[in-house]
Amino acid sequence: MKVNSNINVLGGLPDWNLVNVFLERNMSSVRADGGLYSYTAIKTDKSVTRFENAISETLIRFANSEVETLVRTFLEEERLSNDALLLLFWNASFNNELLNYLNDQVYFVSFYSGKITIKQDEVLDCLKDLREREVDLKKWSESTIDRTASKYLTLLKKFNLMQGSVNKEIVHPYLNDKMFVIFVYWLKAIESRSNLLDSDWIKFSFCEPSIFVERLMHKKFSKYYELLYTGDKLKIQTLVPYSTIYNAIK
Incomplete structure (x- = not known):
């Protein structure tokens, strides 16, 4: 499994409008086209670059031209509508193996069993179990594992798949x-x-x-x-x- 910290980064992304920005341009063109502050209130180039990498690797990387056309058209027409966020969730899950693993082992298990909530400890236990088998995860500190468990639930909330602050509840979407x-x-x-x-x-x-x-x-x-x-x-x-x-x- 390819493991990275993009769940943490995207879970902490304060300005999701950057998804549309980086769908059309990279940091170099952002700097050339009026600078960072023309697009976001995030203050430092370093932070925006970190978000750009996570967005490009997870949200707007495409398996083939058909997926790219589907996602680009949707985002251009609807920006970050609820439906567009759902499509980004599908695409992110395909692109990020750790996200997909947590979806499979935690989110969808709870979703299809009719559970109302997912607790951070459930995600934490899943990550610790996976760490026993994955070399890259063995390098992660306890604090990184804890933060990933928390940010995973936050990311699901950003995709409108969970709601609430402390005790996050599962949203059961119905596809129109x-x-x-x-x-x-x-x-x-x-x-x-x-x-x-x-x-x-x-x-x-x-x-x-x-x-x-x-x-x-x-x-x-x-x-x-x-x-x-x-x-x-x-x-x-x-x-x-x-x-x-x-x-x-x-």
């Missing part, structure tokens, strides 16, 4: 029709398995696999994709180019 189609296109773009029923990413639809398949088969979505479902195999063929799917469903 637009986001359901966007999820299908994102899933098709990042999943290498031919049988989508084997995909570990289906849980990111926030519904059980059987419900996901049932919704896939609604006739109103037939203009966006074709599917082949045999009970134990699922294949999807998208019908609209990634460059125009956002405008086709908005």
Whole structure:
């Protein structure tokens, strides 16, 4: 597993408008185009550079051109809407192995078991268990592990997947029709398995696999994709180019 501190950095990011800034430019062009203060109230270049690295590595790094087109179009049209943050959560989870691991072992376990809250100690226990097996994590101090557990929950809150301050509660999102189609296109773009029923990413639809398949088969979505479902195999063929799917469903 590739481990970095981006969960800590993004959990502490005070100005998420920098996501859109760095989608279009880097620090060099920011300095040349009116300077740092034209874009953010964050005071030092060092801090902004640290945030730029985390944003570029986790939020706006793209597995392929289809994902890039999907994310760029969405952010250009909606900036940081709730739906855009959900798409960034999917993309960040694909890009950051530690984030995806915590999602798999903590967040989605709690989400699908019907729990109301996730405590920091649960994340902490998961990280300590992982540290026993991951060489890079063995280098982390107790304070770094503690901070990562805390910032992970804060990051979920920034994605609108949890709410509250001290005792954070799980939000149970329901994908509207637009986001359901966007999820299908994102899933098709990042999943290498031919049988989508084997995909570990289906849980990111926030519904059980059987419900996901049932919704896939609604006739109103037939203009966006074709599917082949045999009970134990699922294949999807998208019908609209990634460059125009956002405008086709908005």
